Amino acid sequence: MSLPVHRLEPGLLAALATGGGAPAVRWLAGVRRSRTMLLVRAVRDLAAGVGHAEARLASDGYAALARIHRVAPAAVEALLAAPAVGAWAATTAAALAGAAPAARSRSAGADAGSAYVPGLTCTASPGRLASVATAAALRGGVPLLLALPTDGRAPLPLPDLGTAVLPEHAGLEFRSDGRQAELRGGRHVLRLPARLGQPAPGWYPTPRVEVEHRGRTLRVTLGSLEPGSLEPGSLDGDPACGELLVDWWRRRLEAGWRLLVRHHTRVAEEVATAIRMVVPLGASPGVLHSITHRDAFGCVAMTPPPSARWVALTLAHEVQHAKLSALDDVVPLTQPDCGARFYAPWRDDGRPVACLLHGLYAHVGVAGFWRRQRRHEPPGKERFHAEVEYVRWREACMAVVDTLRASQLLTRAGTQFVAALERVLHGWAADPVPAAAVTAADAEADRHHASALGRASWPSAGNR
Helix, strand or coil: CCCCCCCCCCCHHHHHHCCCHHHHHHHHHHHHHHHHHHHHHHHHHHHHHCCCCCHHHHHHHHHHHHHHHHHCHHHHHHHHCCHHHHHHHHHHHHHHHHHHHHHHHCCCCCCCCCCCCCCCCCCCCHHHHHHHHHHHHHHHCCCEEEECCCCCCCEEEECCCEEEECCCCCCCEEEECCCCEEEEECCEEEECCCCCCCCECCEEECCEEEEEECCEEEEEEECCCECCCCECCCCCCCHHHHHHHHHHHHHHHHHHHHHHHHHCHHHHHHHHHHCCEEEECCCECCECCEECCCCCCCEEEECCCCCHHHHHHHHHHHHHHHHHHHHHHHCCCECCCCCCCECCCCCCCCECHHHHHHHHHHHHHHHHHHHHHHHHCCCCHHHHHHHHHHHHHHHHHHHHHHHHHHHCCECHHHHHHHHHHHHHHHHHCCCCCCHHHHHHHHHHHHHHHHHHHHCCCCCCCCCC
């Protein structure tokens, strides 16, 4: 499988500082797709190098994927863009690379190089590369006969498509003539439906949500994400209850999407281009949070949203993290971690310089969201809240720019990027804001700073 060449074009760092827009996000998505393709090949090679028990499955899966790519490249490339595949490839390659020295040092035997090495954060499952190839064949309608991993797990995840459940996995294999497909495990045969989005006995399609407003569409899958296992997951073991949950999330995402499209058009275009998966997190009373997995480009995890505004704000925040994670693949923006930790106005713990830069970029997105949103809030409490949030995060970001510059831990590209962010923030400094909102934002910032310093455990703190 050949890869395109990705070059950092002049002006891209400055463009990303102002958001970037859909064209920049498409370029970054292409970068991440190429990274995943390289990691998939690394999984095959590392599995062979350590003598992993699933090395043959990985090799056959990679060969099948390469064949499918020749006749149905779009099917393979869409699959390589799936967050579950990116996360699996990264964690599996890392686990195999960490297992390599231990595997080489052991005497030959049945379990030599199995990569089940104590201390690894992920148990390597390189044989799941065959599952990736199976999903690609189904997407592209390509004939394929391929053995699949038999690790004793009843569910068989096919990334970005769904999960098959067979009574047994002995001699598990996939067969397709390009039109009809089936999975065979022992004496059992599971015939997959022609329309894979439809449930069938033993087949549970990955839930999908599509919401549209004013001609702009957001398409995402819903489910859990286990980075080392390719699990697309399900929202609930009871299919009927799962449908209710999917409908609940559809309505929440639709409301947030309408708000984004109406008042934050450029962000909406970026989100539609980048975000492909939403992972619902468990709810805790009074706790709202969201997460972007670095290796799962396009995946956002969030607690149940209480409002359309929170959905829109979360997507505006997390798409910033996704963009910067992909940009990190192209050019280093910070020096290697030297142990220094810095105060971040949005955290109670000290942050390494790379995390501080990530937080800065995400909160420039947050400040920009409130800068626009305050104009659309009704007069009174809600508009005042928006004004306070805007000032709070605008000023916090300006302070962090100073911290990053003083750290001397930015690369040349990182210095250029932060300078471009600083120009954006300085352009916002002249915005008229009610004095009461400034006072409230300053008081909130002071409370956080005092609280964080009271719990400080980092070796060196930057300026507030």
